[in-house]
Amino acid sequence: MRHGKYPFIIGFLVVPVALYAVFVVWAYIQAFYLSVYEWSGLGPVEHFVGLDNFRKMWDDTTFWQSIKHNIFLLVFLPLITVVLALVFAFLLNVGGGHKGGVTRGVWGSKVYRIIFFFPQLLALAIVAVIFGRVFGPDKSGMINGLFPESWSPWLFLADERYAMGCILVVLVWQAVGFYVVLFSAGMGNIPTEVYEAAAIDGATRVTLFFRITIPLLWNTIQVAWVYLGIAAFDAFALVNIMTVDRGGPDGATSVLSLMIYRNAFEFSQAGYASALGVVLFFLTLTFAALTLRVTRRESLEA
Amino acid sequence: MTDIFPKPELDRRTLLRRAAAVGLLATPAVGMLSACVGSSDEGTQDQATGTKSADNPLGIDPKAGVEIVIFNGGLGTDYATKVDTPLFNKKWPEAKVTYSQTEEISTVIQPRINGGNPPDMINNSGSKLMDFGAIVKAGQAADLTDLFAAPSLDIQGKTVADTLVPGAIEQGSYDGKPFAVNYSYTVFGLWYNATLFKKNSWTPPTTWAEFTALCDKMKAAGVVPFGYAGANASYYMVRAILTSAGKIGTEQVLKDIDNLKEGAWTNDAIKQAAEAWAGIGKNYINKTFLGLRHTEVQLQQNQDKVGFYPCGSWLENEQAKDTPKGFEYAIAAYPSVTAADKLPATAINAAAGEIYFAAAKGKNPQGGKEYLRTMLSKEAALEFTKLTKSLTVVAGASDGQTISPGLTSANDAVTKAGKDIFMGYLFDTWYKKLDDESRAAANDLMFKDYDAAKFCERMEKASQAVAKDSSVTKFTRS
Numbered sequence: 001m002r003h004g005k006y007p008f009i010i011g012f013l014v015v016p017v018a019l020y021a022v023f024v025v026w027a028y029i030q031a032f033y034l035s036v037y038e039w040s041g042l043g044p045v046e047h048f049v050g051l052d053n054f055r056k057m058w059d060d061t062t063f064w065q066s067i068k069h070n071i072f073l074l075v076f077l078p079l080i081t082v083v084l085a086l087v088f089a090f091l092l093n094v095g096g097g098h099k100g101g102v103t104r105g106v107w108g109s110k111v112y113r114i115i116f117f118f119p120q121l122l123a124l125a126i127v128a129v130i131f132g133r134v135f136g137p138d139k140s141g142m143i144n145g146l147f148p149e150s151w152s153p154w155l156f157l158a159d160e161r162y163a164m165g166c167i168l169v170v171l172v173w174q175a176v177g178f179y180v181v182l183f184s185a186g187m188g189n190i191p192t193e194v195y196e197a198a199a200i201d202g203a204t205r206v207t208l209f210f211r212i213t214i215p216l217l218w219n220t221i222q223v224a225w226v227y228l229g230i231a232a233f234d235a236f237a238l239v240n241i242m243t244v245d246r247g248g249p250d251g252a253t254s255v256l257s258l259m260i261y262r263n264a265f266e267f268s269q270a271g272y273a274s275a276l277g278v279v280l281f282f283l284t285l286t287f288a289a290l291t292l293r294v295t296r297r298e299s300l301e302a
Numbered sequence: 303m304t305d306i307f308p309k310p311e312l313d314r315r316t317l318l319r320r321a322a323a324v325g326l327l328a329t330p331a332v333g334m335l336s337a338c339v340g341s342s343d344e345g346t347q348d349q350a351t352g353t354k355s356a357d358n359p360l361g362i363d364p365k366a367g368v369e370i371v372i373f374n375g376g377l378g379t380d381y382a383t384k385v386d387t388p389l390f391n392k393k394w395p396e397a398k399v400t401y402s403q404t405e406e407i408s409t410v411i412q413p414r415i416n417g418g419n420p421p422d423m424i425n426n427s428g429s430k431l432m433d434f435g436a437i438v439k440a441g442q443a444a445d446l447t448d449l450f451a452a453p454s455l456d457i458q459g460k461t462v463a464d465t466l467v468p469g470a471i472e473q474g475s476y477d478g479k480p481f482a483v484n485y486s487y488t489v490f491g492l493w494y495n496a497t498l499f500k501k502n503s504w505t506p507p508t509t510w511a512e513f514t515a516l517c518d519k520m521k522a523a524g525v526v527p528f529g530y531a532g533a534n535a536s537y538y539m540v541r542a543i544l545t546s547a548g549k550i551g552t553e554q555v556l557k558d559i560d561n562l563k564e565g566a567w568t569n570d571a572i573k574q575a576a577e578a579w580a581g582i583g584k585n586y587i588n589k590t591f592l593g594l595r596h597t598e599v600q601l602q603q604n605q606d607k608v609g610f611y612p613c614g615s616w617l618e619n620e621q622a623k624d625t626p627k628g629f630e631y632a633i634a635a636y637p638s639v640t641a642a643d644k645l646p647a648t649a650i651n652a653a654a655g656e657i658y659f660a661a662a663k664g665k666n667p668q669g670g671k672e673y674l675r676t677m678l679s680k681e682a683a684l685e686f687t688k689l690t691k692s693l694t695v696v697a698g699a700s701d702g703q704t705i706s707p708g709l710t711s712a713n714d715a716v717t718k719a720g721k722d723i724f725m726g727y728l729f730d731t732w733y734k735k736l737d738d739e740s741r742a743a744a745n746d747l748m749f750k751d752y753d754a755a756k757f758c759e760r761m762e763k764a765s766q767a768v769a770k771d772s773s774v775t776k777f778t779r780s
Contacts, residue, residue: 038773040433040436040439040440040775041412041436042412042415042416042432042433042436042437042439042440042442043416043439043440043441043442049773056773135593136593136594137590137592137593137594138588138590138591138593138594140598153590155589155590155592155593156593157593158532158533158589158590158592158593158749243533244532244533244534244592244593244745245532245533245534245536245741245742245745249532249592249742249745249746249749249750250742250745250746250750251742262738265408266433266734266738267433267734267735267738268433268435268436268734269773269774271773272773
């Protein structure tokens with residue numbers, strides 16, 4: 001070991017680790033502490049109530065509604081985003097076939113690569129406002145404005161059956177670009193000899209996709225799935241800005257993160273909000289651990 | 303062959319050594335525990351005091367600075383910078399007023415309250431306002447009894463309390479003690495375009511039958527007869543329903559709701575009001591309004607696409623930039639629902655709003671109260687009305703002034719109502735969860751199922767849940 005390596009490393013790590021410990025780790029510990037108190041968010045913390053907040057949560061219908069919506073996002077967001085991102089990444093890297101010894105993407109893929117990434121660059125709040133207008137429930141909304149005059153306008157976010165679907169659409173729209181880039185990078189690592197060999201053996205694009213690309217990208221897909229699952233537990237900005245009365249027509253788009261925010265800052269029940277935060281923490285952790293476990297495969301070396 | 307699985311550098315000894323090193327690093331981090339929330343050691347800071355006298359009834363220190371924070375919203379901030387602060391400094395030239403404005407009161411002020419150094423006078427308003435009940439309970443709002451007992455700044459021979467409209471002080475009182483000055487006086491009712499009505503010879507209705515007949519006429523003319531914004535302003539609709547209920551059964555019905563009395567929401571008055579409004583929702587409202595924001599519906603009214611809009615007298619000022627020439631705002635009292643309404647058709651719901659309070663633990667709470675006394679003078683109130691087109695709680699401050707059609711109309715409605723003015727309800731500021739539930743229930747009633755019985759039962763259930771929830775502070779009113 002080179003002499004003086006450790007002090008050098010520690011010197012650079014001290015500040016980031018300290019910041020992380022104070023603002024992230026300590027915040028989590030405080031949340032656990034507050035969850036067993038009944039505190040309004042103002043003044044001193046004094047009223048210890050043990051597990052009462054959790055009992056209250058069990059009986060709260062809004063809580064179960066929110067969990068349901070989060071699970072809806074949890075199932076569909078990673079699924080749709082990963083599928084779309086894989087398809088696009090495949091088309092952008094391998095879809096153009098094999099020409100002169102180099103696998104290339106479809107025509108124009110250099111431009112597509114940049115355009116697909118644009119949604120990621122927009123701030124989430126701006127995306128929410130824009131899509132609020134796109135999904136406007138009367139003729140001045142973008143989609144409704146494109147329908148023929150005789151159709152009565154679709155209610156989108158004002159319709160409790162489809163409001164959550166609209167949120168899902170926006171989340172997918174924003175996320176796909178990033179994962180296209182991620183998977184493109186992953187695909188770049190797959191040596192072209194493998195593709196060539198398969199092509200020589202008469203593999204079609206579809207076979208290439210399912211037999212070569214996906215297995216070799218498995219680690220990346222796994223990571224993407226976990227990230228998207230964590231994002232599905234969030235969705236706060238979109239629901240807060242886009243939906244009717246924050247939480248959808250009568251709780252139809254309520255999500256756990258929104259519940260935490262409202263309980264802490266609007267209903268002055270910071271203790272209950274912390275308890276919700278603790279539940280969110282465990283849910284996210286469980287999901288991440290489960291996903292990594294279930295989708296584990298032997299890592300392949302190329 | 304390259305090492306596929308490199309030998310890990312970490313063995314037991316190294317791990318323990320490194321863990322000890324991290325532990326040592328963590329010790330200074332303990333010092334950062336002062337970022338702990340809810341520190342109990344609050345040590346009151348030195349507060350400015352002076353000697354009381356006839357000219358200085360609140361006993362402020364004439365040299366101590368006063369820090370004020372104003373919410374920048376529908377009323378703007380000009381009244382503070384151009385009227386109140388100069389007026390305050392005319393009397394107290396040595397007391398420097400430090401002014402700041404924000405659009406997010408709770409984001410800016412709540413941390414300062416928790417940290418023990420709040421500003422002296424705070425305008426608690428806007429969509430991000432702080433839960434005032436919680437602030438009072440935590441002892442962070444100064445008791446304003448001495449303010450209201452002090453003589454008025456420019457009305458000779460009267461105390462501040464005497465100069466205000468009835469009910470103004472009660473609205474800012476919690477358990478009998480006043481903690482807030484509710485400054486603006488808002489008149490609620492059905493707002494419409496007087497020019498449009500004159501053109502079509504429509505007259506505002508006094509009975510419900512007249513109301514529905516007029517709605518039919520408006521529908522035939524291609525105007526949506528009634529509308530409100532379901533996406534973010536359904537509390538306007540809650541007020542419409544409860545005002546009608548108040549007219550059927552007097553304000554007592556609303557007081558019972560505020561006091562979380564059992565059966566308050568299933569009272570006949572509420573049921574009848576809900577049924578009447580559900581009828582309007584079924585036949586005369588545009589379904590898409592559920593997804594629209596208040597500015598969008600208000601804009602449609604400016605374009606003469608919407609007839610009646612339930613709102614308060616801030617509406618004219620809020621739409622000032624978009625109102626086309628020739629559009630004249632006018633207000634109509636809600637029509638009587640039944641022939642047996644206990645209050646006449648002219649009865650109006652008018653309430654003081656816009657909370658201003660002095661922080662109890664600031665550096666100069668008495669200075670904050672003196673600033674409030676300045677705002678409650680006749681001169682400041684008149685200038686406020688001129689700037690914001692909103693009435694104030696200082697009675698008669700703008701009598702005889704024509705400022706704008708909407709304001710004149712509101713003033714007329716108040717005069718016509720005479721003694722039949724009621725303040726309404728307070729549960730929407732006291733119990734936020736109940737307020738939330740009422741908004742969702744109103745949207746359901748008007749857009750989804752038009753079921754008045756369901757509305758009443760749902761609110762009754764929520765009300766009783768709040769009553770039984772010991773984590774919520776309870777207030778009462780008589």
